[in-house]
Amino acid sequence: MKSFVKKAALATALASSAISASAATTGTTAKNEPTVVLVHGAFSDGSAWSKVIPLLQAQGLKVVAVQNPLTSLADDVATTKRALEAQTGPVVLVGHSYGGVVITEAGSDEHVKSLVYVAAYAPGEGQSIADLNKDYPTPAGFSELVADKRGFLTLTLDGVSKYLAQDVSPEQAALMAATQKPTNGKNFEEKVGVPAWKTKPSWYIVAEHDFMLQPALQEVLAKNISAHVVTLPSSHTPQISQPAEVAKVILEAVAEVAKK
Template sequence: MENLNVKNVILVHGAFADGSGFKALYNELTKKGYNVSVVQNPLTSLEDDVLATHVALERIGGPAILAGHSWGGAVITEAGNHPNVAALVYIAAFQPDTGESALQWLQTVPPAPENGVLPPDEKGIVYYAKDKYHAGFCADIDAEEAEFMYASQGAFYAKGFVSPITDAAWRHKPAYGLVATEDKSIDPEIQRNMYRRSDTRVTEVKGSHVIFMSQPEIVANVIIEAAEKVSEV
């Protein structure tokens, strides 16, 4: 394989969060020589989030590892067909196939009692319940940080959850996945089932839905492994 020397990483956040949660992971990657960009998803639709990701990929101007958390996994599955994407990394993330939506997978296992995803409001926006956010979304970070995350979550439009993937990029690009074994937002069994079906290279991490915050070194190492693997001659 051509030596790509991939040193670019694009990070794509999910619903009920924004790009600021990637700071610890950004720090881990940049201190190891990677050029990192964080996409700020509008969360208005799958198409809009894919467009925002494509803008970041074009701006970085070379081959990149595209990593997505949670809903961001659906985004990278669609956006990952961009020619600048060398490999995909799924961080406790949805990984639908062509014709599938994120919601289809979310419904395959009953939600955990701690899960606080609310029904869509009158505008079609889905939020995470405040009283369940810490336990259900980010139990292994401190309460003060969880409060900031809750306050800075984006307005996620529910139509994204039901939008089908048109061409699953993991069918064409190398894929790596991290299973968060204590996840109360996307059941770990859902993550395992998706990754198993796609023959994704899996790393299991004991942690909540936000392992990229609580254990950034482990997540960074998987991203670096993906970059080094595609950079091999």
């Protein structure tokens, strides 16, 4: 752990100096500097990144948190693409959980230079979340999913506090449960086209104590996309329980983009 912290701290310093060097050599303050675009997962919205965003902004980065409707994969990809098209410089595109499917599909945008998967699905061409899960035990948290009459899913309070985010405070879990966004269950059956990770360098954060996406599957996905892998002792929501560690990984990706 000590060696990881030292390495991550070095990456943070490198990212900061690379960004400053970019501005100094180009004479710009925005056009050629990396922007971090954050894509939330199911049962949440852009506020899921509220603890990570200030850490990235403190390094002088522009950050955009996409607000996806979770009504269909196509809708979420279209919303994310609009956010990407609005950028004028290189983008590090980050996705959590189901958001990994979204960035896999939307990440082919020319602005995107690298991808960061945070305890996220990274499907291959023609694959869906259902396809990826079929060879693994059903995650414990799935037992706490509730569907309404239109097929939109939410998690119970127990589902959030015991399985989605068991390593956050009870107050934080209650807030997450109260503000969650219902997700169309059909989203998990929709397949992606040519995955962006085939042509973009990727990072992957594996959550060791994840009850929503099997850690063993995460490790396989990270290997499949040839990602730089960091493993954290966290729940399915490390961006909330360990935001500094997640920010360090994002900054590593930013540093690589800033050097080019």
